Structures are given as C-alpha cells and as structure tokens.
Amino acid sequence: MATGRNHRPATSRSRGIPEATVARLPLYLRALTALSERSVPTVSSEELASAAGVNSAKLRKDFSYLGSYGTRGVGYDVEYLVYQISRELGLTQDWPVVIVGIGNLGAALANYGGFASRGFRVAALIDADPQLAGKPVAGIPVQHTDELEKIVAENGVSIGVIATPAGAAQQVCDRLVAAGITSILNFAPTVLSVPEGVDVRKVDLSIELQILAFHEQRKAGEEPATAPAEVDTAPPAAPPAVAVTKRPPESGPDGDLPAVMPA
Amino acid sequence: MATGRNHRPATSRSRGIPEATVARLPLYLRALTALSERSVPTVSSEELASAAGVNSAKLRKDFSYLGSYGTRGVGYDVEYLVYQISRELGLTQDWPVVIVGIGNLGAALANYGGFASRGFRVAALIDADPQLAGKPVAGIPVQHTDELEKIVAENGVSIGVIATPAGAAQQVCDRLVAAGITSILNFAPTVLSVPEGVDVRKVDLSIELQILAFHEQRKAGEEPATAPAEVDTAPPAAPPAVAVTKRPPESGPDGDLPAVMPA
DNA sequence: CTATCTTTGTGCACACGTTCACAAAGGCAT
DNA sequence: ATGCCTTTGTGAACGTGTGCACAAAGATAG
Known part of the structure; x- marks a missing residue:
C-alpha cells in the first residue's frame, strides 16, 4: 500500500516472500501466541488456519515460503513457529x-x-x-x-x-x-x-466505511425489502454541461482530521 | 477482508465491479471532492490519478466499470463524477x-x-x-x-x-x-x-506495524550499515524437540485491547 | 520391519489485478 | 469542413494470489 511511487513489484524480491503472505504472518503469529499461552505444543495446519480465519492450503503454502517447519503426520511446533515468524517479521529486534x-x-x-x-x-x-x-x-x-x-x-x-x-x-x-x-x-x-x-x-x-456502504447497498438492492431511506439528491446535469456549483473554498476534502479529534 | 466465510468470489457479481476497484473509489472521491471545492471543472485521468496516488491506466479502467463518464480529448467532469461515485458507493443514502x-x-x-x-x-x-x-x-x-x-x-x-x-x-x-x-x-x-x-x-x-517492520528489516539487511540493535533471543530448539516453556495462562494474544485504552 | 494412517508440502489450473499500448472519439483551430 | 491534437476506453499480455488434490514424509502400532 505504499502510495508514493507504486513501481515496486508486489513481491519482496530478497527471499521472495509474497506480499500477501507477509500480510498474513501477523495473523498467524497472533493465533500461535494464543496457543503458546495455553501451552499447546503443536497445531495442524487445519486448526491454525481456522483460528486465523484462513484456508488451510493457503496457510501451508504461506509457511512453505519460510521453509519446511512442519512435521508430516503431526503438524507444527507452536513455539518454534512463533520464533520463526517473529524472526521473519523482524520482531526479535527493538x-x-x-x-x-x-x-x-x-x-x-x-x-x-x-x-x-x-x-x-x-x-x-x-x-x-x-x-x-x-x-x-x-x-x-x-x-x-x-x-x-x-x-x-x-x-x-x-x-x-x-x-x-x-x-x-x-x-x-x-x-x-x-x-x-x-x-x-x-x-x-x-x-x-x-x-x-x-x-x-x-x-x-472513512475509506473502510465507504467500502462497507457499497456492499451494504448491494445487499439492500438485491432483496426488495429493507432499503434505507433514500435521500433524494438531484444529479448534476450530464457531463457536457460544465457544472458551476461553487462551494466555500479551502478546507480539506474529508473530515480533514484523521479518525480523531474534536472537529 | 471479510474473515468469517472466505468463499465469496472477490468480485461483486451484481454489476461486476471488481473489489480492488471498489476499494479505490473512496480515494478518487476524496481527490475529486478537493477539486470540486476549488471549483475545478474538469480533470484528466493523468491529473486525477496523480492526486489519488495511482497509475492513470488503472484509474481509467476503474472508471470504465462505472460507465463512460469521460470526454475524450478533455477529461472528466468533476461534479458529475463526484455524483456518480457517491451514488455507486451508496453515499447518497443516510x-x-x-x-x-x-x-x-x-x-x-x-x-x-x-x-x-x-x-x-x-x-x-x-x-x-x-x-x-x-x-x-x-x-x-x-x-x-x-x-x-x-x-x-x-x-x-x-x-x-x-x-x-x-x-x-x-x-x-x-x-x-x-x-x-x-x-x-x-x-x-x-x-x-x-x-x-x-x-x-x-x-x-499492530498488523500494520509488523508489516512495516518486515520491510524495514529487509532494507536494513540489504545495506550493511544502520542495522538496529539486534536483540539476541535464543531460538527454541529445533521443531522435533517439543518445547515446554510455559507462560502465565489466560490473557489475550496481543495487547488484547484494540489500538486503544490505558492498558 | 512392515503396514497403516495422518498431515505436510507443492504442482497445477484458474481467477483476479495491473499495465501497456493503441485505436476510436471528440474538441479546436484554421 | 478538414485535419491536428489530446485524452479516453479497452484488448491483450503478464504477474500475483488462491485453492484443489495428491504424492511424499513421517509417526505409530503391531
């Protein structure tokens, strides 16, 4: 999600861990830490995947990028995996x-x-x-x-x-x-x-809410019932007609403030 | 990012706007609103893309899913586009x-x-x-x-x-x-x-920070200089050896609290 | 030592997303 | 009118991500 230059290939080239995998590692780590605190020694990909809310094949593939840390027929050693993921994410540093x-x-x-x-x-x-x-x-x-x-x-x-x-x-x-x-x-x-x-x-x-609103609207549109009160806004005339609606100038686009602060 | 069932095809089937496009619409809307407030009548895909921090080809393709709202040789009518995107995102509702x-x-x-x-x-x-x-x-x-x-x-x-x-x-x-x-x-x-x-x-x-840390570590690893103080942690013995490190049980995985609250 | 059973690791096929590059469309000047 | 110039809209190629399904690996019991 680097916004400045978007010319970097999505995968990290160094040791080739796909970006999508990196984004899931923290999720696995959280689930593993919880298991570790309950002194669970090992987990299967199925169990861990379910705890992390992902598909087990995806999880196994993700781990395969880090190396072969599992034992066939048994599963993954929780402590060892916590350490390996922590290290990969750079969390053994300060x-x-x-x-x-x-x-x-x-x-x-x-x-x-x-x-x-x-x-x-x-x-x-x-x-x-x-x-x-x-x-x-x-x-x-x-x-x-x-x-x-x-x-x-x-x-x-x-x-x-x-x-x-x-x-x-x-x-x-x-x-x-x-x-x-x-x-x-x-x-x-x-x-x-x-x-x-x-x-x-x-x-x-604000972006997250807008994405939710999009899907929410679709849901409401599919089922005829339960559509929220439609606020009628006159659409600005077709594109060719150059609109002239002026508004008070100067003042950030959105709330201007981050998700915070007494407006 | 719906975590529950992850079986829904990533694209919204109703009128087939790809999920990736939906996620960018709020970005475009924000940039367009800013232009609207400065009473700018039209924008080219190039200008708008740069304001939104994306590639112009991507922006045009995104807009093409909404319909043909641009004028060749000129660009897009700002007010009209604000309205169309707002409507598509369901923001004309309350x-x-x-x-x-x-x-x-x-x-x-x-x-x-x-x-x-x-x-x-x-x-x-x-x-x-x-x-x-x-x-x-x-x-x-x-x-x-x-x-x-x-x-x-x-x-x-x-x-x-x-x-x-x-x-x-x-x-x-x-x-x-x-x-x-x-x-x-x-x-x-x-x-x-x-x-x-x-x-x-x-x-x-916490996930966002961990992803940043991953990339940060890679950067530090590539250039020999400026590596943060390495905190030496003994790796738990290899996977076969079942680790027995117990910890105080019960207490959420991470901070347990959302990004908030006096711990 | 052999058979059986479980679970990993991955090849493969497909879906999704991005980018290039260019033809078609429209404005504008002459 | 005609032709030039700009900018859109999109076909096609490529890269990334996902999920199936299965062979290989190892544990375990007899």
Whole structure:
C-alpha cells in the first residue's frame, strides 16, 4: 500500500516472500501466541488456519515460503513457529517508534497496550501545539515538533506514525523522511508522496466505511425489502454541461482530521 | 477482508465491479471532492490519478466499470463524477452507525469529524460499563449494552463499529449480527466469525506495524550499515524437540485491547 | 520391519489485478 | 469542413494470489 511511487513489484524480491503472505504472518503469529499461552505444543495446519480465519492450503503454502517447519503426520511446533515468524517479521529486534500528532487518536495510540508487547516501543510523542509540550500522555511527555529531527536521530527511529490533521500530514511526512525515517503508518486521510525506498501504509476509517456502504447497498438492492431511506439528491446535469456549483473554498476534502479529534 | 466465510468470489457479481476497484473509489472521491471545492471543472485521468496516488491506466479502467463518464480529448467532469461515485458507493443514502466500546479509541472515533460529512451518522454509542451510561461523548450520551438490540432495531442501523477489547469482540459481534447488522468494522485485534451475508472489515494497528517492520528489516539487511540493535533471543530448539516453556495462562494474544485504552 | 494412517508440502489450473499500448472519439483551430 | 491534437476506453499480455488434490514424509502400532 505504499502510495508514493507504486513501481515496486508486489513481491519482496530478497527471499521472495509474497506480499500477501507477509500480510498474513501477523495473523498467524497472533493465533500461535494464543496457543503458546495455553501451552499447546503443536497445531495442524487445519486448526491454525481456522483460528486465523484462513484456508488451510493457503496457510501451508504461506509457511512453505519460510521453509519446511512442519512435521508430516503431526503438524507444527507452536513455539518454534512463533520464533520463526517473529524472526521473519523482524520482531526479535527493538523498533523505536515516534507518534506525531497527539490529538484524540494520537493519545489513543500512545495508550495502546499491544505496542510494547511485540518489539515496538514508543520512543517519543510529538505535537506542534506548544501548549502540549511537556505534558505527559500515557506516561510519556509530549515534545514539540521542533525537536523532531533530533529525536529521530538520537533514538535511531525508523518507523513513524502520523496522526495529525490531513493538512499537516505531508509536511510532517517530509520532515520524518528527511530525518531518516523509512517506514510510515499514516492515519491522516491524505495520499502521502514519499521518495523511493520509503514504505507507507495507511489506515483510513472513512475509506473502510465507504467500502462497507457499497456492499451494504448491494445487499439492500438485491432483496426488495429493507432499503434505507433514500435521500433524494438531484444529479448534476450530464457531463457536457460544465457544472458551476461553487462551494466555500479551502478546507480539506474529508473530515480533514484523521479518525480523531474534536472537529 | 471479510474473515468469517472466505468463499465469496472477490468480485461483486451484481454489476461486476471488481473489489480492488471498489476499494479505490473512496480515494478518487476524496481527490475529486478537493477539486470540486476549488471549483475545478474538469480533470484528466493523468491529473486525477496523480492526486489519488495511482497509475492513470488503472484509474481509467476503474472508471470504465462505472460507465463512460469521460470526454475524450478533455477529461472528466468533476461534479458529475463526484455524483456518480457517491451514488455507486451508496453515499447518497443516510447510514446510521453504532460504535460499541467507548474507550480511548471509541471516543476518538465518535469525535471523528469526517463521519457526518459523507452519509455516515453516529446513531449511538454503546458501552458495557454502567459508569459510562448517560455520560456524553462527542455530544452523544453513551448507552448501556443492554439497549443494543433496541437501538439497532429502532434506528435501522446496518453498520456497526467494534472498538472493544479483543475478549469482548466476538460476543459483541454476535449480538450485533443477531440484532440485524450486516456490516462490521472491527478495531479489536481478533478474527471475528460471522454468518454468510455479513461483511467484516478490520483495522489493526499492530498488523500494520509488523508489516512495516518486515520491510524495514529487509532494507536494513540489504545495506550493511544502520542495522538496529539486534536483540539476541535464543531460538527454541529445533521443531522435533517439543518445547515446554510455559507462560502465565489466560490473557489475550496481543495487547488484547484494540489500538486503544490505558492498558 | 512392515503396514497403516495422518498431515505436510507443492504442482497445477484458474481467477483476479495491473499495465501497456493503441485505436476510436471528440474538441479546436484554421 | 478538414485535419491536428489530446485524452479516453479497452484488448491483450503478464504477474500475483488462491485453492484443489495428491504424492511424499513421517509417526505409530503391531
């Protein structure tokens, strides 16, 4: 989902683990961790697949990209597989992360318990509001944007989380990249453009809802009953007629803010 | 990303708009809305594609599934296209939404400005904590879980957002489905299983970070320099040896909580 | 040691998604 | 009117992802 340059072949060429597989590894890892906590020694592909909500053939194929870690007739050793997947995902390393934009969402993210659990550590919270500077959120004092470059450099941060309003996101992104960050998780409803070599993944509430609405509408359309109240909007005249409907200029496309903040 | 039954062909059969295209429509819509607000009358596929961060050929093919709304030699009429995409996504209707689990994240979502902007309306906030009942969050009083079925029925809600801890998610999901909800946006780090006909999409911070970490690790591995401090973990003995490392039982796999809440 | 049974690992076929590249369509100037 | 120039819409080739179905591998019992 890197949005900047989309010229990278979807598969990672280094050891050729398909992108779709990489995206499922965290899912397997979560299911395996749960089994591990219940001291279950081994699982079959069938059981694990069902716990992860995928097809067992897919799971076996996914694991085959990592190597042959199963035992035929028995299944997979839970602990061993947890270790192998963790290693493949790079979770045996320590990943310091900075969160930029400490509004409603940023604060919620900072408080997220599952962060520390797996290699990730909130190294710093950054916000442009001087009023916030010094105030602790989730036990970590918020620092001012001026310090961004210093913080990234001193802590060797390579992953940044953007939870700012859409208007500020690209600017923050540019500074993060300039400071040396090469992976970004973007919660702001904007397309970020980044130089080659920087990965961007986005999380967008509004997009997810719209996709659900599409399918919901289809369902309602198929069964004659239970159609939500149709709000009648006059369609703008056919394409040739250049519409002239003006609106108040300046103000971000969507809510402008990420899934957060008192509008 | 519906996790329950994964037997539905990825494309929507009704009028055959590919799933991948549906997922991009909101992106186009956002870019078009921005243009509309600047009173730009028309755009070429090239311009719009660049604004949406995609390839122009892909964009044209995407639009071709909706019909022929462009004018050769000129481009697309912005207002007209906004209307067509909105209609296709079902955004000309009113979609009441309930949010279940008003912790840090739930509150952040409730405060999200972009909600109302596009057909979506927060119909109710629901939480299991009796202490919260009645207290307003984002101007809407929180209601107790007991009221769930009534709220869904009376407001004709068909979309539910789950922002509870992982442990409660499946249970909440079941109740939502039983109450008549057919689309769910899940923020809890769990696989939800739902009956056929119910769509589930998930948003998972921890998974996104792990995917970033994977790529980050690869980058670091390619260039000899700048490798993060390797935390040395002894790999559990080879698969045959059944590991016996026990851990404190009972306690969700990941942070157990969705990307939220003071752990 | 052999037979049987379970479960992995994967070859193969098919479906989906992306991109190229170009003909057809329309606007615009002369 | 005619011809040029721009930009769409799409056929076709390619790459990625999914799922079936089965042979090979190993465990286990007799």
